[in-house]
Amino acid sequence: MTPNKELQESRMRGYFIESTREILKGEGLKALNVRAVAERAGYSYATLYNYFKDLNELVFICVNDFMIECESFVEDHTREYQPGRQRLKQRMIALIRYFTQYPGIFELFYLERMNSLGSQHPTAAAIYRFTDSLSEADLAAMVSGSITDKETAENIRLSLRNAATGMLLFYMNRMQPDGYKAFMETAERQLDFILGRDQA
Amino acid sequence: MTPNKELQESRMRGYFIESTREILKGEGLKALNVRAVAERAGYSYATLYNYFKDLNELVFICVNDFMIECESFVEDHTREYQPGRQRLKQRMIALIRYFTQYPGIFELFYLERMNSLGSQHPTAAAIYRFTDSLSEADLAAMVSGSITDKETAENIRLSLRNAATGMLLFYMNRMQPDGYKAFMETAERQLDFILGRDQA
DNA sequence: TTAATATAATTAACAATGTTAATAAAATTA
DNA sequence: TAATTTTATTAACATTGTTAATTATATTAA
Numbered sequence: 001m002t003p004n005k006e007l008q009e010s011r012m013r014g015y016f017i018e019s020t021r022e023i024l025k026g027e028g029l030k031a032l033n034v035r036a037v038a039e040r041a042g043y044s045y046a047t048l049y050n051y052f053k054d055l056n057e058l059v060f061i062c063v064n065d066f067m068i069e070c071e072s073f074v075e076d077h078t079r080e081y082q083p084g085r086q087r088l089k090q091r092m093i094a095l096i097r098y099f100t101q102y103p104g105i106f107e108l109f110y111l112e113r114m115n116s117l118g119s120q121h122p123t124a125a126a127i128y129r130f131t132d133s134l135s136e137a138d139l140a141a142m143v144s145g146s147i148t149d150k151e152t153a154e155n156i157r158l159s160l161r162n163a164a165t166g167m168l169l170f171y172m173n174r175m176q177p178d179g180y181k182a183f184m185e186t187a188e189r190q191l192d193f194i195l196g197r198d199q200a
Numbered sequence: 201m202t203p204n205k206e207l208q209e210s211r212m213r214g215y216f217i218e219s220t221r222e223i224l225k226g227e228g229l230k231a232l233n234v235r236a237v238a239e240r241a242g243y244s245y246a247t248l249y250n251y252f253k254d255l256n257e258l259v260f261i262c263v264n265d266f267m268i269e270c271e272s273f274v275e276d277h278t279r280e281y282q283p284g285r286q287r288l289k290q291r292m293i294a295l296i297r298y299f300t301q302y303p304g305i306f307e308l309f310y311l312e313r314m315n316s317l318g319s320q321h322p323t324a325a326a327i328y329r330f331t332d333s334l335s336e337a338d339l340a341a342m343v344s345g346s347i348t349d350k351e352t353a354e355n356i357r358l359s360l361r362n363a364a365t366g367m368l369l370f371y372m373n374r375m376q377p378d379g380y381k382a383f384m385e386t387a388e389r390q391l392d393f394i395l396g397r398d399q400a
Numbered sequence: 401t402t403a404a405t406a407t408a409a410t411t412a413a414c415a416a417t418g419t420t421a422a423t424a425a426a427a428t429t430a
Numbered sequence: 431t432a433a434t435t436t437t438a439t440t441a442a443c444a445t446t447g448t449t450a451a452t453t454a455t456a457t458t459a460a
Contacts, residue, residue, distance in 0.1 A: 012437095033417060044439050046420085055418070110369065111311050128374040155393040158386070162366025163359065169310065169369075170361075174328040186358070193355040212408095233446060244410050246449085255447070 028104030228304030
């Protein structure tokens with residue numbers, strides 16, 4: 001019987017990745033450390049280093065997973081809409097919902113640790129383009145449907161990105177506006193303001 | 201001769217505060233630690249604890265100093281303008297300039313460490329209101345001059361705050377858009393978009 | 401002025417965390 | 431089954447924040 005080394009290794013990696021995911025989703029970055037990850041995975045802290053270069057590697061893997069997860073979440077919540085302005089708004093709302101549900105993931109994406117590694121890291125670049133990738137299709141539809149011109153679409157793209165991350169940053173870091181409901185109402189008003197009123 | 205205890209203590213505090221300011225402005229948060237602050241101040245690391253509760257206290261003092269400094273910077277750069285939309289735009293540009301000049305201060309204001317302390321801390325609240333306080337007067341002027349209605353002014357206020365912090369966040373963390381000049385052009389376009397074209 | 405006391409500063413030490421080196425355990429092969 | 435390779439664990443080190451113990455300095459009372 002020839003042991004399947006690759007399968008074994010991939011399982012081991014999986015245990016640590018799953019453990020990291022759970023901590024990040026549950027308690028957030030502050031609670032993440034090598035010993036906590038290893039303990040939850042059922043191994044000693046040093047074992048982790050047999051499968052990953054360092055803790056950051058694990059974090060990056062999770063960031064990529066979360067991006068995919070968030071994208072699916074947004075997709076699932078906007079299936080009934082046609083590409084265009086209304087769907088774009090709903091997509092942004094879904095994005096905001098996802099992050100308020102998992103504040104630790106937002107923190108991970110836009111704050112702290114990303115800092116520690118250089119900006120050229122592919123994961124950092126992917127995060128940078130993340131909200132853009134979510135708005136891309138709808139903006140294209142709006143342009144081709146002559147609802148907006150190209151330049152405005154570009155401004156909307158940037159404004160949406162800043163509005164989403166900005167509002168979440170302030171909401172989570174300083175808990176303002178106070179309470180989820182008030183926050184979502186403000187968010188919706190902001191989105192309407194950026195996306196403009198009916199005009200086509 | 202009766203020694204002036206208060207003067208002595210205030211001088212000592214000053215040495216540590218100045219040291220902290222220099223490190224934050226120069227090398228940023230990552231380089232800030234108790235031993236570095238104390239060494240630059242010319243004392244042992246433990247001496248710091250005779251004058252400050254902990255490193256965070258020192259950081260908060262600096263945050264407040266930097267807010268005042270930034271406010272003066274903005275004021276100095278917009279003296280020639282009348283209150284209103286044009287000045288508001290210039291004020292935002294000045295704000296962005298200040299933070300690009302001192303990335304460490306931006307990082308300090310909006311990222312990392314603020315996290316570590318609760319959101320109820322008065323310094324956190326002051327940061328939250330910081331951009332609002334800069335835009336307040338001009339927005340009021342725009343409303344009273346019937347250039348915008350109250351609701352729009354409120355939307356502009358939020359959008360400006362998000363745009364400023366959002367663009368800086370992306371620029372500094374991921375160095376995008378590439379280069380200072382391109383960044384400032386994008387920033388100006390964004391501000392124009394948010395503030396709206398001539399309409400009064 | 402000098403001994404006693406209070407104040408202030410320093411070194412030693414501890415805890416938490418990331419990481420690596422040395423050792424032990426387990427699995428594989430000859 | 432012994433030798434070897436692979437994998438996992440414990441020990442250990444570095445960094446950082448913080449506190450305790452110790453030493454040095456300044457102040458006060460005789």
